[in-house]
Amino acid sequence: MxxxxxxxxxxxxxxxxxxxxxxxxxxxxxxxxxxxxxxxxxxxxxxxxxxxxxxxxxxxxxxxxxxxxxxxxxxxxxxxxxxxxxxxxxxxxxxxxxxxxxxxxxxxxxxxxxxxxxxxxxxxxxxxxxxSFFAQNLHEVHGRDVRERDEIFVPAGSGRTSFVDARDVAAVAALALAEPGHRNAAYDLTGAEALGYDEVAARFSTVLDREITYADPSVPAFVSRMRSRGHPLGYVLLIVGIYTTARLGLAARVTDDVERLLGRPPRDIDEYVRDYADRFGPETGATTPGEEGRTVADGSGTDPGR
Ligand SMILES: NC(=O)c1ccc[n+]([C@@H]2O[C@H](COP(=O)([O-])OP(=O)(O)OC[C@H]3O[C@@H](n4cnc5c(N)ncnc54)[C@H](OP(=O)(O)O)[C@@H]3O)[C@@H](O)[C@H]2O)c1
The missing domain is CATH 3.40.50.720 (NAD(P)-binding Rossmann-like Domain)
Structure with missing residues (x-):
């Protein structure tokens, strides 16, 4: 090679x-x-x-x-x-x-x-x-809501999502590139469970040791908050579309491909929150790298799924 x-x-x-x-x-x-x-x-x-x-x-x-x-x-x-x-x-x-x-x-x-x-x-x-939907969207796109308001603010209703950790996706990519046996194949990469955002908030609360709630905003409330932060309308509507998919229950499919390929269970939300805890505050006034600023600055955004 x-x-x-x-x-x-x-x-x-x-x-x-x-x-x-x-x-x-x-x-x-x-x-x-x-x-x-x-x-x-x-x-x-x-x-x-x-x-x-x-x-x-x-x-x-x-x-x-x-x-x-x-x-x-x-x-x-x-x-x-x-x-x-x-x-x-x-x-x-x-x-x-x-x-x-x-x-x-x-x-x-x-x-x-x-x-x-x-x-x-x-x-x-x-x-x-x-x-599936990357767990990392929770800090890259929504970290500010957790830091400043102790809430998860996404318009997903009670729909569940089979979050996958982007690090597991990368590990599968490296495996497929480096080892034989993965050519002309397609893998469906999800976490081991599908969670509603109320459950995600509960996991955040436990790991961060402070109460995080799921705000379950309406679509107009979500659009209004994202627009007030300067996100372009097209980007916000794209995200709304993605959360509508979750709201309709279409983001909940769970597969065992990650475990089968990596020989270990996928990272779960608890591990993700622990590893990225510094992105979730509470707000101290310090700048937090690598999230919404990039989205606004380059007009393209951190894309949660499409
Ligand atoms: N987020 C999710 O939940 C999710 C789930 C499933 C699939 N996906 C898919 O994942 C893909 C994005 O992957 P990602 O989230 O790892 O990427 P990402 O974090 O959005 O980063 C994209 C990178 O592309 C580079 N870039 C931007 N414009 C470019 C251009 N014109 N030419 C070359 N490079 C350019 C930028 O790096 P530089 O500035 O250094 O060039 C940037 O770091 C999308 O297709 C998305 O649909 C996302």
Missing amino acids: NGTLVTAATGTVGRHVVTDLADRGLDVAAGTRDPDRAGDVAAGATAVAFDFERPETWGAALADVDGLFLARPPGVAVGDVTAFVDAAARVGVEHVVFLSTLGADRNPLLPHRRIERHVESAGVEYTHLRA
């Missing part, structure tokens, strides 16, 4: 794919639009300039690469991703591990399914990782 290019290498999943592959001793190129800024994320790997929207960056990023971790950043056109897949196949990439979304196989209109289908016919081998 030559090297592996990880796209979205500074993202929620990609950063862990980079470290997992580097830990396995593999040659990793961490693709980012700004390699200077990506220094510590790419520890043990080489940061390379890569932009789906700038084909002139593709050749150097794909040099000596035969494995590819592919994630479509929020806001990047499907056509830019598929053109890049074609370029990768042309220069000898053999295996593409694509970060897709749970249920993509049942919705041909989803961008993820369109990319899956393109990868399947691009002359490469593929592994689709159809991931």
Whole structure:
């Protein structure tokens, strides 16, 4: 095997794919639009300039690469991703591990399914990782509500969600890239249980040792709060759509793929909250890195699922 290019290498999943592959001793190129800024994320790997929207960056990023971790950043056109897949196949990439979304196989209109289908016919081998809702959305998108108001503020009603930890998704990606037996396969990656947000709040309360409640806001209340924080309307409506899916009970499917593949149970919400407790306050006035600011600043957002 030559090297592996990880796209979205500074993202929620990609950063862990980079470290997992580097830990396995593999040659990793961490693709980012700004390699200077990506220094510590790419520890043990080489940061390379890569932009789906700038084909002139593709050749150097794909040099000596035969494995590819592919994630479509929020806001990047499907056509830019598929053109890049074609370029990768042309220069000898053999295996593409694509970060897709749970249920993509049942919705041909989803961008993820369109990319899956393109990868399947691009002359490469593929592994689709159809991931459920990342636990990490709870700090990347909603951490401020927990820090400032001791509440989880999402319009999901009483619908349940089979949260998966992004670190487990990355571990499966690294496994699929590094070891044989995962080519031309699709995995449905979920946690071991589906929780309603009242249960999520109860877990937060126990782990953080202070009471966190589930506010169960109406859609207008949610839109109003997100807009008051400067999030673009399109982004807010996208999130509302995702939580509507949960509200309707369509985000609750649980599989055993993570346990089967990794040989251990998936990380649960308790472990997630413990590991990210510093993101959940209580508010001290200190700035908290890596969440809503990025969403507002770059207009694309941390995308909870689509
Ligand atoms: N959140 C969920 O619950 C969930 C669940 C299932 C599937 N997904 C899917 O996961 C994918 C996103 O993965 P993620 O959450 O790990 O990523 P992410 O945290 O949203 O990060 C995306 C990364 O892409 C890079 N990027 C942005 N624009 C780019 C461009 N034009 N060219 C190249 N790189 C660019 C950015 O890094 P630089 O600034 O360093 O370039 C950024 O760190 C989406 O397709 C989403 O639908 C999400």
